[in-house]
Amino acid sequence: MIHLWMAPLLLVVPATVNPAQAFNRLEHRPEHCRLVVGGRSLACERLKISANGSRGLRLRFIGDDQKTGGSYQLSFVSLDGDQSSPLGCDNSDCRVDSRRLSATLLSTSWVRFDARGLPKGLPATRIAQGRRWIDADTMSCESHSRNVAGMSAEAQL
Structure with a gap:
């Protein structure tokens, strides 16, 4: 139920918002993007980078599953x-700062x-050991966990 006093507020909100410019988040469609989960190599079409606290960073490598019409997402959180x-x-x-950075x-x-x-x-979420690298051309992550196959992803910026 919309109250009459709310109607003017709806006119103030922009009709379209650019999803690539959401607050504290960057979305990118890299030219080349691959991820490896359980020894299986998969393509990814999108990369979402978002702040996770004051010193953290979340990287989401997202791909489309052509067989099912669904999608998949491999995320890494770094400090x-x-x-x-x-x-x-x-x-x-x-x-993204293009300096060579690792975390x-x-x-x-x-x-x-x-x-x-x-x-x-x-989601299969696990504490992981590994590294994240960023340089002028590439963003990559590689993780290793006990008793779990390694996961990695790389995107060309």
Whole structure:
């Protein structure tokens, strides 16, 4: 139920928002993007980079599953330690610092989605050991966990 006093507020909200410029998040369609999960190499079409706290960074490598019409997502969370975050945002305008940076990974998460965008089960999220690298051309992550196959992803910026 919409109250009459709310109607003018709806006119103030822009009709379209550029999803690539969401607050503290950058979305990118890299020319080349691959991820490896359980020894299987998969293509990815999108990369989402978002701030995770004051010194953390979340990287989401997202691909489309042509067989099912769904998608999949491999996420890495890293901690930048004493370095500043490589994601610099001014309001909704975000960019990645092209300096060569590396950081320690904290966790990985793997999840599949059906054609409606609903998750197929719970994400396989694990504490991980590994590294994240960023340079002028490439963003990559590699993780290793006990008793779990390694996961990695790389995207050309």
